[in-house]
Amino acid sequence: xxxxxxxxxxxxxxxxxxxxxxxxxxxxxxxxxxxxxxxxxxxxxxxxxxxxxxxxxxxxxxxxxxxxxxxxxxxxxxxxxxxxxxxxxxxxxxxxxxxxxxxxxxxxxxxxxxxxxxxxxxxxxxxxxxxxxxxxxxxxxxxxxxxxxxxxxxxxxxxxxxxxxxxxxxxxxxxxxxxxxxxxxxxxxxxxxxxxxxxxxxxxxxxxxxxxxxxxxxxxxxxxxxxxxxxxxxxxxxxxxxxxxxxxxxxxxxxxxxxxxxxxxxxxxxxxxxxxxxxxxxxxxxxxxxxxxxxxxxxxxxxxxxxxxxxxxxxxxxxxxxxxxxxxxxxxxxxxxxxxxxxxxxxxxxxxxxxxxxxxxxxxxxxxxxxxxxxxxxxxxxxxxxxxxxxxxxxxxxxxxx
Numbered sequence: 580x581x582x583x584x585x586x587x588x589x590x591x592x593x594x595x596x597x598x599x600x601x602x603x604x605x606x607x608x609x610x611x612x613x614x615x616x617x618x619x620x621x622x623x624x625x626x627x628x629x630x631x632x633x634x635x636x637x638x639x640x641x642x643x644x645x646x647x648x649x650x651x652x653x654x655x656x657x658x659x660x661x662x663x664x665x666x667x668x669x670x671x672x673x674x675x676x677x678x679x680x681x682x683x684x685x686x687x688x689x690x691x692x693x694x695x696x697x698x699x700x701x702x703x704x705x706x707x708x709x710x711x712x713x714x715x716x717x718x719x720x721x722x723x724x725x726x727x728x729x730x731x732x733x734x735x736x737x738x739x740x741x742x743x744x745x746x747x748x749x750x751x752x753x754x755x756x757x758x759x760x761x762x763x764x765x766x767x768x769x770x771x772x773x774x775x776x777x778x779x780x781x782x783x784x785x786x787x788x789x790x791x792x793x794x795x796x797x798x799x800x801x802x803x804x805x806x807x808x809x810x811x812x813x814x815x816x817x818x819x820x821x822x823x824x825x826x827x828x829x830x831x832x833x834x835x836x837x838x839x840x841x842x843x844x845x846x847x848x849x850x851x852x853x854x855x856x857x858x859x860x861x862x863x864x865x866x867x868x869x870x871x872x873x874x875x876x877x878x879x880x881x882x883x884x885x886x887x888x889x890x891x892x893x894x895x896x897x898x899x900x901x902x903x904x905x906x907x908x909x910x911x912x913x914x915x916x917x918x919x920x921x922x923x924x925x926x927x928x929x930x931x932x933x934x935x936x937x938x939x940x941x942x943x944x945x946x947x948x949x950x951x952x953x954x955x956x957x958x959x960x961x962x963x964x965x966x967x968x969x970x971x972x973x974x975x976x977x978x979x980x981x
Contacts, residue, residue: 623761625650625681629708635768642695644669644687644706646679648761652710654679656687657722659705665722668695668706701769708763785838787812789824791848796826802935802952808848815844821935823950824848828862831937831948853946853979862946866976869952870895873969874902884945886978889914891945893976895922903957903966906930909949913942922949926956926965946977 625648632643646654654677656669670677673692679685688694715721789798791808798805798812801821805812808824815838824832829850838844853862865884872878877897884891891913898905909922921940924932936951955968 624759625652625710625761627652627654627708627710627761627763629656629706629763629765631706631765631767633767635770636697637770638697638700640697642697644695644765645684646687646708646763647684648679648681648710650681650710650712650761652679652681652712652761653677653714654685655709655711655715655718655721657707657709659707667718667722697769703766703768706765706767708765709760710762711760783817783841784814785817785841786843787815787822787836787838787846788843789822789846789848791824791826791832791850793826793829793850796824796829796832796848796850799823799825799935811843821933822846823935823937824850826850828853830939833935833937835933853941862977862979864975864977865945866893866974869971869973871969871971872897872904872907874899874904877904882974882976884976886944889944889978891942891976892918893947893974894918895949895972895974897967900966903968904970905966907967907970907972909938909947911940911942911945911947913945917942921947924951924954924967924970926967931956932967932970941979944978946979948975949973950975 627646627648629644629646631645636642644656646656648654654669655667658666658668669687671693674687674689709721787800787810789808789810789812794808796808798808798810799822800812800815802823817838819835819837822832822834822836824846829852832848832850834846836844836846863886865886866882868882870880872880872895877899879894879896882893882895891911893909893911895907895909897907905926907922907924908920910918910920912918919940919942922938923930932951932954934951934953938949940947950973951970952973953969953971955970957966957968958964
């Protein structure tokens with residue numbers, strides 16, 4: 580804690596205690612121990628005590644401190660924050676007379692010239708009282724000794740609260756002025772200022788204007804059928820959305836868009852026709868199934884199929900690592916030609932998944948399409964690298980002719 584004393588000629592002034600504490604809550608390991616073991620004379624010749632008017636304060640509240648001694652003594656009161664800074668709060672320039680009689684209860688502030696005000700942030704604060712029968716000539720030495728740990732322990736924010744308390748409980752204090760002294764410790768918690776959350780941002784909406792060549796294609800917005808092209812969709816909330824445009828005998832058009840303007844967002848999709856053979860008429864769907872790729876079911880998932888003398892195989896496989904997936908791939912083989920990779924899903928980058936993303940490949944006489952239905956990405960705790968937690972896929976396979 581750093582103590583700031585402001586001078587004033589006529590009006591009362593404030594002695595501001597800036598409670599500099601680390602962000603350790605009152606329920607932390609630090610509060611589980613008897614903090615009186617931090618600074619204590621093992622064989623005090625007389626008794627002292629110190630306490631506050633409350634056990635918990637919020638920033639901005641006034642602090643009242645009380646103390647007693649069983650022997651006439653000079654009283655010195657320090658504040659120790661949880662990062663090891665030490666401040667002398669009594670005596671001070673507004674209350675310099677610190678010789679106190681035995682058997683009486685004293686309070687701080689002890690006059691109208693200053694106040695003690697909690698500054699925060701949240702955490703545990705400590706007050707240390709030291710009583711000696713004669714004045715300490717070098718109070719700064721005592722303050723510095725407390726802070727540096729040569730008299731009392733140094734609070735080190737680089738170690739855990741458990742480790743800190745283990746270390747300080749083994750400290751035996753031998754001050755330079757012998758054993759003719761006594762001490763007391765009081766603790767209190769400082770709560771954080773509760774700031775009401777900001778109101779949620781107002782939802783803004785845009786419009787999508789979608790056309791396709793050829794027209795009459797079905798439009799899916801975030802997996803929901805919106806109708807056929809040409810199409811105008813209003814009330815689309817600002818943000819990222821998934822678009823899929825599908826028409827029979829054409830490759831699927833899929834992409835992600837970001838709506839961030841009231842101006843219409845235009846999508847002009849040119850659909851690419853699937854190559855087909857006139858010998859067989861319409862396509863024949865052979866496979867339509869959903870699959871979940873998740874540890875420990877990481878594949879390979881193999882789907883084999885035959886039609887009119889042709890055979891094929893699609894393999895979905897995942898690369899597992901420590902219970903997660905680093906990537907998911909798909910390949911197709913047709914009539915012993917292949918395998919040919921047509922899909923690669925990575926946790927991030929251009930191959931990252933999104934609901935509705937489509938991967939397609941024609942390997943005569945078959946066409947395969949894999950659609951992402953759902954997924955989850957996880958960030959590793961050790962290196963902060965992203966992994967795939969799971970991905971749910973829709974696998975569709977057609978025979979399109981020889």
